[in-house]
Amino acid sequence: QQPVQSPQAVILREGEDAVINCSSSKALYSVHWYRQKHGEAPVFLMILLKGGEQKGHDKISASFNEKKQQSSLYLTASQLSYSGTYFCGFPPGSTGNQFYFGTGTSLTVIP
Amino acid sequence: EPEVTQTPSHQVTQMGQEVILRCVPISNHLYFYWYRQILGQKVEFLVSFYNNEISEKSEIFDDQFSVERPDGSNFTLKIRSTKLEDSAMYFCASRRTSGSVNEQFFGPGTRLTVL
Numbered sequence: 642q643q644p645v646q647s648p649q650a651v652i653l654r655e656g657e658d659a660v661i662n663c664s665s666s667k668a669l670y671s672v673h674w675y676r677q678k679h680g681e682a683p684v685f686l687m688i689l690l691k692g693g694e695q696k697g698h699d700k701i702s703a704s705f706n707e708k709k710q711q712s713s714l715y716l717t718a719s720q721l722s723y724s725g726t727y728f729c730g731f732p733p734g735s736t737g738n739q740f741y742f743g744t745g746t747s748l749t750v751i752p
Numbered sequence: 753e754p755e756v757t758q759t760p761s762h763q764v765t766q767m768g769q770e771v772i773l774r775c776v777p778i779s780n781h782l783y784f785y786w787y788r789q790i791l792g793q794k795v796e797f798l799v800s801f802y803n804n805e806i807s808e809k810s811e812i813f814d815d816q817f818s819v820e821r822p823d824g825s826n827f828t829l830k831i832r833s834t835k836l837e838d839s840a841m842y843f844c845a846s847r848r849t850s851g852s853v854n855e856q857f858f859g860p861g862t863r864l865t866v867l
Contacts, residue, residue: 643794682858682860682861683858685855688854688855728795730795739797740785740800740856742796742797744794745794
């Protein structure tokens with residue numbers, strides 16, 4: 642049930658762009674994206690609810706393809722503060738009472 | 753801004769001992785969760801709790817685990833007889849309403865070390 646993310650790790654220079662992909666073998670009602678800095682709790686970035694929906698958050702945006710059971714997170718003009726591990730996650734049912742995080746993507750932005 | 757709090761921040765225990773991890777969810781939230789994260793690995797769902805009972809639990813949440821909301825504010829995770837492999841970061845989270853559309857707010861975590 643756990644979503645699979647790719648790539649596992651990426652290193653960027655400041656100002657470069659990155660795409661993180663998340664795919665599930667199960668039907669998705671929604672996709673959540675979180676960022677976790679080393680030694681800290683995951684912090685919510687955004688939820689995508691509908692197939693094809695795209696949302697933005699500063700220079701971080703995401704898309705959700707319900708039919709393909711996939712979501713992608715786009716980071717543009719990356720900043721040092723973007724460094725961390727990014728997790729997608731989804732509740733397998735509509736209640737949201739269970740929640741599965743993806744395998745995680747470690748993003749490092751260097752000057 | 754309201755936040756989820758957890759105590760202690762770090763707990764060291766001997767194998768076989770019982771530990772209780774404490775969480776204070778955001779006051780108007782109704783759904784509560786525990787997650788585990790072994791160092792360097794993914795965040796794993798343990799259990800969700802609503803209306804004073806478990807809503808869902810994962811296969812990790814076996815008989816050695818229990819959760820409780822002993823009063824109106826605290827939400828606890830008890831591990832009865834700790835094993836070395838229970839060493840991990842434990843996060844509590846809360847959510848205001850039902851449905852898959854609402855975000856969860858995470859506490860800062862408790863690092864459990866079992867010796």
